[in-house]
Amino acid sequence: QRQVIYAKRPHGTPTLDCFRIATVPLDTPSEGQVLVRNDVLSVDPYIRMRMEEKDSYAPVMAIGDVFVGRTVGQVVQSRAPGFATGDWVVGRLGWQDFSVAAPADLQKIDLAAAPATAYLGALGSTGITAWVGLMEFGRPQRGETVLVSAASGAVGSVVGQIAKLHGCRAVGVAGGAAKCALVREAYGFDECVDYKAPDFAAALARAVPNGVDVYFDNVGGPILDTVLPLLNNFSRIPVCGLVSQYNATEPYGVKNLREIFNRRVTMRGFVLSDHKALWPEATRALAEAYAAGRLHYRETIAEGLENAPQAFIDMLAGANVGKQLVRLRPD
Numbered sequence: 001q002r003q004v005i006y007a008k009r010p011h012g013t014p015t016l017d018c019f020r021i022a023t024v025p026l027d028t029p030s031e032g033q034v035l036v037r038n039d040v041l042s043v044d045p046y047i048r049m050r051m052e053e054k055d056s057y058a059p060v061m062a063i064g065d066v067f068v069g070r071t072v073g074q075v076v077q078s079r080a081p082g083f084a085t086g087d088w089v090v091g092r093l094g095w096q097d098f099s100v101a102a103p104a105d106l107q108k109i110d111l112a113a114a115p116a117t118a119y120l121g122a123l124g125s126t127g128i129t130a131w132v133g134l135m136e137f138g139r140p141q142r143g144e145t146v147l148v149s150a151a152s153g154a155v156g157s158v159v160g161q162i163a164k165l166h167g168c169r170a171v172g173v174a175g176g177a178a179k180c181a182l183v184r185e186a187y188g189f190d191e192c193v194d195y196k197a198p199d200f201a202a203a204l205a206r207a208v209p210n211g212v213d214v215y216f217d218n219v220g221g222p223i224l225d226t227v228l229p230l231l232n233n234f235s236r237i238p239v240c241g242l243v244s245q246y247n248a249t250e251p252y253g254v255k256n257l258r259e260i261f262n263r264r265v266t267m268r269g270f271v272l273s274d275h276k277a278l279w280p281e282a283t284r285a286l287a288e289a290y291a292a293g294r295l296h297y298r299e300t301i302a303e304g305l306e307n308a309p310q311a312f313i314d315m316l317a318g319a320n321v322g323k324q325l326v327r328l329r330p331d
């Protein structure tokens, strides 16, 4: 079977020589384990942090490791109670064709309710991230303005839709006119502002005439600086990620931090794995919204395990629309 191996630490933007495709013998499951054939893998920004030597909440990968990441796939051999050949599962099984896993590492998924890939995106940990960050740390109230960066992406698109379901004004920030149109038309945000346009700061101010009550931050960097003066008193910033900084070789110094004090803002970083108690409620809410036709998502799917590294590099540069995935074998 094939695996994507971590070959070299990047400096700045990762290059293809940071990845290596290896062919290795297939493991066989021991008693209590299953063998899963991975069908689609998830390409996520946090993996860039795992390629760093710097301190991060996520454990750093060692050179020679199989790339981490969630996959959906099918059980092809089971030696564990409760799992049968043919069952569809999701888990953090790595960038490889097959994985041996224990039941505790797997969750069964229901393909009658949604396509398998949705469980890597809006109905899986991506959607749960959006829900936990917004509901637990954003605490949106009806009529408030919720602003989200990387709004056309996997997490951001769900944040805006949940905000709308809770009676808020949803405003996005995304790169380029096409992505902004998608955010408004496919995801139903009230407004979306292009951060690459020259008049970004003025356009953003116009898009939030009543100020910002919740800024769901996926990117950090200069966009955060533009948002800080637009915040209302007692507003909240759930810090979900800093994707504008993951490839940076020099840290960005935020200039307008005094607004946190002036406006008595609560800024709160969160990591999904710390909030497992909220997952069932989030999963239920997302499944209900999806079943009611009120949760939409887009996917960008690369074909073939060997193309996962390029898909990852391109996703960090914004080439993806919605959730970036890689299909490992044809339908």
Ligand code: NDP
Pocket (backbone or CB within 6 Å): 044, 045, 046, 125, 126, 129, 150, 151, 152, 153, 154, 155, 156, 173, 174, 175, 176, 179, 218, 219, 223, 239, 240, 241, 242, 243, 244, 245, 270, 271, 272, 273, 315, 316, 317, 318, 319, 320, 321, 322, 323, 324
């Ligand atoms: P996305 O689908 O949003 O893809 C990443 C997007 O980031 C790109 O499409 C691009 O969109 C945007 N981007 C890249 N560079 C910049 C930049 N310099 N400035 C502004 N935007 C940029 O990825 P996800 O939805 O998977 O992840 C979104 C965020 O959520 C990330 O920060 C990630 O680390 C975080 N996350 C956090 C979790 C947690 O537990 N806290 C769990 C899961 C994700 P554009 O074209 O608009 O620039």
